[in-house]
Amino acid sequence: MKILNSLKTGMLRSMKLWKGILITWFCSFLLVSIVAIPMKSALNAGFGNSMITEKLSKGINIEVFADLGDSLKNLISYFSGGLFMILLVGFLLNCFLSGGLFSSLKGISGTFSSSKFFIASVKNFRSFFFISLLISLIILSLAIIIVVFPVIIASHSESSPDGSGFRTAILVTSFFVPVLALVLLAADYGRAWQVAHDKNNCFKAIGFGFVQTFRTFFSSYPLMIILLLAQVMFGWLVLEILPGFRPVNEAGIIFLFLLSQMLFFIKILLKTWRYGSVTKMMELDIAEKINNTQA
Amino acid sequence: MKIYLISLFTFLIYAGSASSQIINKKQLSVRQTGYRIDAKLDPVTKTISANMEAFWVNMSADVVPDIQLHLYMNAFRNSRTTMNVESGGSSDKKQSETGWINIKSFSDRDGNDMIANMNFISPDDGNDNDHTVLKVKLSEPAVPGDTVFIKVVFETKLPLITRRTGYSDDFFFVAQWFPKFGVYEPAGMRYATKGGWNCHQFHANSEFYSNHSLYNVTITLPVEYVVGTGGVLMNETSPDSTGRNKTLTYRAEDIVDFAWTAWPGYKVFTDQWENVKISLLLPNDRIEQVGRQFTAVKYALEYFAKNVGPYPWPYLTIVDPPSKGARSGGMEYTTLFTSSSSYMMPEFAHYPEMVTIHEFGHAYFMGILASNEFEEPWMDEGINSFWEERIVDHYYGENSGLINHPFLKVSDEALARLSYVHSGARQDVTNKEYSWNYPHGTYGMMSYDKTATVLYTLMGIIGEETTNEVFRAYYKKWAFKYPSGKDFIDIVNEVVTKRWGDKFGPDLNWFFDQTLYGTGICDYKVANILNSRIDTTGVEISGAHTIKKDPKTNEIRFKSEVQLERAGEVMLPVEVLVHFKNGKEVMESWDGKSRIKDFVYTGENEIEWVKIDPDFKITMDVNYVNNSMTLYPDRIPVRRLTNKLISFMQFFMNFFFL
Numbered sequence: 031m032k033i034l035n036s037l038k039t040g041m042l043r044s045m046k047l048w049k050g051i052l053i054t055w056f057c058s059f060l061l062v063s064i065v066a067i068p069m070k071s072a073l074n075a076g077f078g079n080s081m082i083t084e085k086l087s088k089g090i091n092i093e094v095f096a097d098l099g100d101s102l103k104n105l106i107s108y109f110s111g112g113l114f115m116i117l118l119v120g121f122l123l124n125c126f127l128s129g130g131l132f133s134s135l136k137g138i139s140g141t142f143s144s145s146k147f148f149i150a151s152v153k154n155f156r157s158f159f160f161i162s163l164l165i166s167l168i169i170l171s172l173a174i175i176i177v178v179f180p181v182i183i184a185s186h187s188e189s190s191p192d193g194s195g196f197r198t199a200i201l202v203t204s205f206f207v208p209v210l211a212l213v214l215l216a217a218d219y220g221r222a223w224q225v226a227h228d229k230n231n232c233f234k235a236i237g238f239g240f241v242q243t244f245r246t247f248f249s250s251y252p253l254m255i256i257l258l259l260a261q262v263m264f265g266w267l268v269l270e271i272l273p274g275f276r277p278v279n280e281a282g283i284i285f286l287f288l289l290s291q292m293l294f295f296i297k298i299l300l301k302t303w304r305y306g307s308v309t310k311m312m313e314l315d316i317a318e319k320i321n322n323t324q325a
Numbered sequence: 326m327k328i329y330l331i332s333l334f335t336f337l338i339y340a341g342s343a344s345s346q347i348i349n350k351k352q353l354s355v356r357q358t359g360y361r362i363d364a365k366l367d368p369v370t371k372t373i374s375a376n377m378e379a380f381w382v383n384m385s386a387d388v389v390p391d392i393q394l395h396l397y398m399n400a401f402r403n404s405r406t407t408m409n410v411e412s413g414g415s416s417d418k419k420q421s422e423t424g425w426i427n428i429k430s431f432s433d434r435d436g437n438d439m440i441a442n443m444n445f446i447s448p449d450d451g452n453d454n455d456h457t458v459l460k461v462k463l464s465e466p467a468v469p470g471d472t473v474f475i476k477v478v479f480e481t482k483l484p485l486i487t488r489r490t491g492y493s494d495d496f497f498f499v500a501q502w503f504p505k506f507g508v509y510e511p512a513g514m515r516y517a518t519k520g521g522w523n524c525h526q527f528h529a530n531s532e533f534y535s536n537h538s539l540y541n542v543t544i545t546l547p548v549e550y551v552v553g554t555g556g557v558l559m560n561e562t563s564p565d566s567t568g569r570n571k572t573l574t575y576r577a578e579d580i581v582d583f584a585w586t587a588w589p590g591y592k593v594f595t596d597q598w599e600n601v602k603i604s605l606l607l608p609n610d611r612i613e614q615v616g617r618q619f620t621a622v623k624y625a626l627e628y629f630a631k632n633v634g635p636y637p638w639p640y641l642t643i644v645d646p647p648s649k650g651a652r653s654g655g656m657e658y659t660t661l662f663t664s665s666s667s668y669m670m671p672e673f674a675h676y677p678e679m680v681t682i683h684e685f686g687h688a689y690f691m692g693i694l695a696s697n698e699f700e701e702p703w704m705d706e707g708i709n710s711f712w713e714e715r716i717v718d719h720y721y722g723e724n725s726g727l728i729n730h731p732f733l734k735v736s737d738e739a740l741a742r743l744s745y746v747h748s749g750a751r752q753d754v755t756n757k758e759y760s761w762n763y764p765h766g767t768y769g770m771m772s773y774d775k776t777a778t779v780l781y782t783l784m785g786i787i788g789e790e791t792t793n794e795v796f797r798a799y800y801k802k803w804a805f806k807y808p809s810g811k812d813f814i815d816i817v818n819e820v821v822t823k824r825w826g827d828k829f830g831p832d833l834n835w836f837f838d839q840t841l842y843g844t845g846i847c848d849y850k851v852a853n854i855l856n857s858r859i860d861t862t863g864v865e866i867s868g869a870h871t872i873k874k875d876p877k878t879n880e881i882r883f884k885s886e887v888q889l890e891r892a893g894e895v896m897l898p899v900e901v902l903v904h905f906k907n908g909k910e911v912m913e914s915w916d917g918k919s920r921i922k923d924f925v926y927t928g929e930n931e932i933e934w935v936k937i938d939p940d941f942k943i944t945m946d947v948n949y950v951n952n953s954m955t956l957y958p959d960r961i962p963v964r965r966l967t968n969k970l971i972s973f974m975q976f977f978m979n980f981f982f983l
């Protein structure tokens with residue numbers, strides 16, 4: 031019951047927060063455009079007045095790009111640099127915006143106001159930054175210990191049968207994903223706790239996150255699994271739709287743009303739903319605790 | 326004396342069997358050499374102990390004083406061999422990882438010990454530390470028609486798998502493992518001006534050259550081993566008295582090399598294509614790929630039979646080595662070849678199929694048409710890559726032969742072309758080199774990729790059907806012989822002039838001289854499109870932005886012009902497609918010789934776009950981007966790409982951040 035309640039409330043609050051999601055969408059769009067738009071100009075300049083782009087009608091054609099020669103080399107280095115920049119700036123941006131999102135998802139936050147959203151973003155930034163950093167490092171270390179090492183060992187042993195590396199990868203990944211869900215829960219609880227408290231204290235927040243995760247494991251964990259499954263299924267849907275869609279005219283291109291951005295908006299909504307549901311779960315648990323002490 | 330009698334007896338029987346037919350209905354080659362080998366594999370010490378009886382027939386008009394044999398395994402003996410020096414001077418390996426071949430006894434037909442007549446020679450580089458070529462002085466020179474018999478007891482220690490031969494744990498791939506005759510080339514054969522042995526050392530970048538031979542081989546090894554060879558299994562004994570070993574007897578006819586593999590983990594599958602029985606050995610983990618392998622090899626059998634000539638053996642063995650033996654993958658021994666794959670190879674990646682088709686193709690280019698791989702590697706690797714690419718793209722998709730995924734499609738031909746046209750060393754060397762002389766790691770790019778690209782370009786010029794005719798004629802004339810590059814080009818000239826007269830000149834030497842044997846690049850480009858209004862007398866009206874009709878004729882007249890350039894050194898005939906704004910199109914021919922070429926039109930129409938080589942026949946062209954020009958470039962593909970790039974980066978960020 032608690033799970034369904036949390037999911038429902040989480041969704042309702044996320045939908046109400048559509049303006050916050052729109053802000054998040056806009057910031058991400060702006061950020062990637064900084065990289066993508068110059069690439070577009072560079073590609074157009076590289077192809078010039080050539081008709082070779084006809085060969086792109088059936089998808090990526092390596093000859094078309096390879097024959098760009100030096101322009102391609104520049105494009106690749108620009109793109110890898112851009113991707114690195116996106117990761118760096120995007121990380122900071124995410125720490126900033128998720129502060130506003132979490133804060134607006136609180137039960138008592140009332141109607142959305144963008145000034146309140148940004149004030150919360152600023153106020154929580156320092157703590158959110160460290161929470162994100164620490165949790166990301168934990169995830170990275172776990173990935174190396176649980177996934178990377180065993181796979182390397184399995185695939186490099188002389189006498190092991192064929193495909194043991196692959197099989198090990200599947201095995202350890204299926205072990206890693208449930209662990210990942212736990213760490214994400216801790217991160218979400220930590221952030222939900224932080225926005226409910228005035229003082230920036232990331233360690234206390236993470237501590238609370240983990241304690242809360244394990245204390246309410248039987249309700250929190252299924253909740254997180256449901257939310258993650260929804261995201262994975264949506265991701266799969268996007269992969270089915272976008273890459274194969276190759277419009278050939280102006281209207282098609284505009285449609286592709288609108289469709290892809292709408293899909294990404296939904297993706298942010300789904301993540302916000304996760305934040306909201308975990309927030310609600312925390313509130314329910316605290317209310318329960320208060321009830322219990324009163325009784 | 327007793328030994329002598331027994332030897333003579335076996336030699337006589339062997340000589341008798343040399344022309345007997347067991348596998349094929351008729352003898353395919355002259356069988357200038359033949360081998361009977363009794364080998365025993367010791368899986369613990371990784372050695373093979375063997376007795377070999379072999380013959381070589383002096384089919385020349387020369388009196389030949391000696392014989393020369395390859396002892397390839399000695400290339401892995403130490404770090405000072407030519408092979409190891411050329412590979413970058415690898416440091417000495419552990420003793421257990423080296424490979425060598427030791428001759429324990431060497432006698433002639435009469436049982437005379439010839440050990441004293443043996444000495445190692447290094448005809449290619451004079452490296453005294455290289456013992457891969459053995460010269461043996463005959464007790465009596467071989468006069469024309471003589472058959473030289475030898476009897477050799479040898480021990481081969483297999484290296485830790487390297488250069489596609491050796492062991493890895495309990496896996497064995499045994500190739501280049503026995504003393505093997507070089508090829509005696511009398512004057513007039515290939516490029517020989519006087520008779521002599523063509524017996525090169527084992528180099529880092531080199532393959533082989535041998536006579537078509539007869540092989541009778543017995544292999545004794547532990548019972549649990551599953552064996553694949555390039556021969557037909559004639560007999561298998563039940564385990565010996567110890568219960569540990571079995572002996573398998575194989576025979577092969579008219580192949581240039583005999584290799585075999587043994588590993589307890591192989592699973593064996595069989596299939597049939599026409600009269601060819603196909604066996605496939607692969608690890609348990611790849612059973613789901615059995616169908617893929619059979620389909621690929623049947624495609625190749627079908628395509629070659631249709632366009633080149635028949636596959637003349639009634640059997641074929643495919644080996645897909647396990648990952649521990651992966652370094653034996655992708656090698657050809659005519660009736661046996663190794664493919665290359667891995668567990669869970671995705672369906673969209675036709676890599677195993679490509680390797681299988683390539684290695685099978687060597688049954689033709691090297692196996693049947695036994696060119697000298699040492700001296701003209703393009704004749705086997707290049708010609709064979711050309712056919713591999715044609716077959717892969719024909720059966721798996723012209724644009725997606727190699728990779729056929731919704732996100733990415735790559736044709737086999739495109740990959741080879743890119744490897745050549747974008748190589749920084751594309752102009753460093755011609756294909757007139759011996760395989761080990763290609764500088765700066767250009768061996769693969771030149772002998773495989775550039776050659777295949779050159780042949781595609783040739784096909785673009787003379788047409789697909791003429792190209793097939795060329796290869797049919799090549800097969801017909803040179804099957805089970807030893808063609809040189811010149812012989813191949815002679816066939817091209819013969820067939821092309823027969824089919825096309827002097828359309829391409831008296832011969833196509835101009836083509837091969839520039840492409841295969843040249844270092845120039847081919848690059849045709851559109852420099853400009855010009856449309857201008859002219860008056861009735863043909864004089865340009867300049868500065869007029871708004872086009873008015875001619876008051877006298879009431880029509881607008883234009884002078885339209887495309888300006889083309891030859892930016893590379895290579896001159897090839899190209900087609901030029903000119904498209905006018907009213908939809909009219911003109912296909913022009915340009916001999917491609919001058920540095921610049923203009924096509925000028927006057928009339929009511931303006932040129933909208935122009936394409937040089939619109940069907941991409943001249944695959945040697947190093948830049949397709951500049952081959953066309955339009956007044957109205959289509960920006961949609963780039964916008965689509967940018968759009969998807971934006972989405973990719975957005976989802977990428979969202980995925981990685983909490």
Ligand SMILES: [Zn+2]
Pocket residue numbers: 683684687705706709
């Ligand atoms: Zn090859």
